[in-house]
Amino acid sequence: MLKGGVIMDVTNVEEARIAEEAGAVAVMALERVPADIRKDGGVARMSDPEMIKAIKAAITIPVMAKARIGHFVEAQILEALNVDYIDESEVLTPADEIHHINKHNYKVPFVCGCRDLGEALRRIAEGAAMIRTKGEAGTGNVVEAVRHTRAVMGAIRALQTMDDDELYVYAKEIRAPVELVRQTKHLGRLPVVNFAAGGVATPADAALMMQLGMDGVFVGSGVFKSGDPAKRARAIVQAVTHYNNPKVLAEVSSCLGEAMVGIDVRDKNFTSYAQRSE
Numbered sequence: 001m002l003k004g005g006v007i008m009d010v011t012n013v014e015e016a017r018i019a020e021e022a023g024a025v026a027v028m029a030l031e032r033v034p035a036d037i038r039k040d041g042g043v044a045r046m047s048d049p050e051m052i053k054a055i056k057a058a059i060t061i062p063v064m065a066k067a068r069i070g071h072f073v074e075a076q077i078l079e080a081l082n083v084d085y086i087d088e089s090e091v092l093t094p095a096d097e098i099h100h101i102n103k104h105n106y107k108v109p110f111v112c113g114c115r116d117l118g119e120a121l122r123r124i125a126e127g128a129a130m131i132r133t134k135g136e137a138g139t140g141n142v143v144e145a146v147r148h149t150r151a152v153m154g155a156i157r158a159l160q161t162m163d164d165d166e167l168y169v170y171a172k173e174i175r176a177p178v179e180l181v182r183q184t185k186h187l188g189r190l191p192v193v194n195f196a197a198g199g200v201a202t203p204a205d206a207a208l209m210m211q212l213g214m215d216g217v218f219v220g221s222g223v224f225k226s227g228d229p230a231k232r233a234r235a236i237v238q239a240v241t242h243y244n245n246p247k248v249l250a251e252v253s254s255c256l257g258e259a260m261v262g263i264d265v266r267d268k269n270f271t272s273y274a275q276r277s278e
């Protein structure tokens with residue numbers, strides 16, 4: 001349903017309208033974009049239901065919202081609010097460092113992050129209807145999203161050359177159910193849509209993720225921490241639609257104003273969100 005689209009983090013009604021007008025296929029309603037979550041520190045939790053309801057009332061595109069990893073009660077609350085998707089997100093502070101939510105217990109679809117094929121298939125086994133790379137949200141630095149995308153896509157390509165008899169040991173090695181490994185091999189892709197997320201900040205970043213084989217892109221801090229959010233939001237949507245057309249990419253990359261200031265993930269004080277769960 002959302003394939004080929006951009007999903008934007010928004011923190012209020014005004015930003016939600018900017019995202020909708022720019023052509024986003026959905027929004028992620030949250031109180032602070034990941035760059036601000038990093039800046040503020042402390043515990044990041046599910047957003048206030050009132051702000052989620054206000055955003056739902058203001059726009060017509062689907063509204064997603066985040067629950068903490070393993071926080072099945074936050075997920076119950078979001079389901080009661082009739083959000084369109086729940087993101088079980090490492091961007092919030094995990095509530096359970098061992099167990100993810102059993103997503104089969106809900107009618108609402110879930111999206112979950114991954115760094116590699118094994119992690120993607122574990123989340124699908126728990127009931128995730130959509131996968132995204134984790135990247136490193138809030139950094140404006142696409143390097144980890146590229147790493148995770150290459151890990152997933154490379155593993156799927158390697159799977160194509162494996163003999164079916166080899167899948168049992170491979171499934172054990174990547175800690176994923178063999179049935180899902182077999183299905184991925186035969187489909188030549190994940191059995192659910194797979195979006196890029198975490199660090200996408202420019203139209204070129206978004207097109208890069210699409211050319212690497214992603215089905216769509218999540219953008220948060222990159223839009224609303226930039227000099228001209230409305231213009232950048234439109235440009236990123238155009239870049240995802242025309243990801244294989246460098247002429248259009250050149251056009252939409254022009255005169256966008258300031259991009260968000262990024263964070264070097266190799267800095268010794270850097271806190272990884274992607275490594276908070278596996």
Ligand SMILES: O=C(CO)[C@H](O)[C@H](O)COP(=O)(O)O
Nearest residue numbers: 137138197198199219220221
């Ligand atoms: O958690 C998310 C996706 O589920 C965020 O929407 C996304 O990762 C935002 O990251 P960034 O602020 O780096 O664009």
